[in-house]
Amino acid sequence: MKTLVIVTHPNIETSTWNKAWVEELKKHGDITVHELYKAYPDQNIDVAKEQQLVEAHDRIIFQFPLFWYNTPAFLKKWFDEVLQYGWAFGPEGTKTAGKQFGAAISTYGTAESYTAAGFNRFTLEEILRPIEASVKYISASYLPHFSVSDSSNASEDRVKQSAVDYVRHITTVKPVQA
Numbered sequence: 001m002k003t004l005v006i007v008t009h010p011n012i013e014t015s016t017w018n019k020a021w022v023e024e025l026k027k028h029g030d031i032t033v034h035e036l037y038k039a040y041p042d043q044n045i046d047v048a049k050e051q052q053l054v055e056a057h058d059r060i061i062f063q064f065p066l067f068w069y070n071t072p073a074f075l076k077k078w079f080d081e082v083l084q085y086g087w088a089f090g091p092e093g094t095k096t097a098g099k100q101f102g103a104a105i106s107t108y109g110t111a112e113s114y115t116a117a118g119f120n121r122f123t124l125e126e127i128l129r130p131i132e133a134s135v136k137y138i139s140a141s142y143l144p145h146f147s148v149s150d151s152s153n154a155s156e157d158r159v160k161q162s163a164v165d166y167v168r169h170i171t172t173v174k175p176v177q178a
């Protein structure tokens with residue numbers, strides 16, 4: 001199982017969580033870490049290169065900080081440009097079929113706030129539905145997400161533990177049954 005992690009964080013140098021996760025991922029030689037802002041500082045995506053990267057891996061994880069209940073805009077651009085008709089969907093679009101895709105996110109909101117009765121009213125499963133639906137649309141399997149909530153509560157122990165938990169999650173998680 002070859003795993004690709006696509007990291008989209010506009011300020012990874014000043015990040016706590018996503019930066020720690022990237023550092024942990026890089027200790028694992030069997031995981032490919034692809035940082036979109038580093039690869040494309042001008043946000044000009046090389047679509048053929050991205051498609052080759054996806055084709056070369058079985059499991060693809062989108063790692064990002066939650067921005068306005070969504071992906072950072074650059075990751076949305078990646079979806080819009082890379083997941084093309086004739087490649088990911090449509091009669092000849094079979095390159096993503098059978099692969100596994102998932103998300104790993106950090107949120108400022110607490111776990112309690114991401115419940116029906118909480119401040120944010122919706123669960124993270126619900127907020128991530130556009131990714132889940134897109135993954136199904138490209139004939140791939142959706143993986144349960146990994147998340148850390150309450151990002152301002154960033155003790156060294158909590159950050160370190162989450163990085164270890166994250167790698168364990170993405171190396172052991174099984175697709176959600178349709």
Ligand SMILES: Cc1cc2nc3c(=O)[nH]c(=O)nc-3n(C[C@H](O)[C@H](O)[C@H](O)COP(=O)(O)O)c2cc1C
Pocket residue numbers: 009014015016017018019064065066067068069070105106107108109151
């Ligand atoms: C533009 C912007 C929008 C944000 N929107 C949300 C949001 O909708 N929900 C939330 O819980 N946190 C939101 N946040 C907080 C970030 O998700 C949080 O700072 C980040 O996950 C922390 O991770 P890091 O240490 O890797 O930067 C937002 C932050 C920014 C800069």
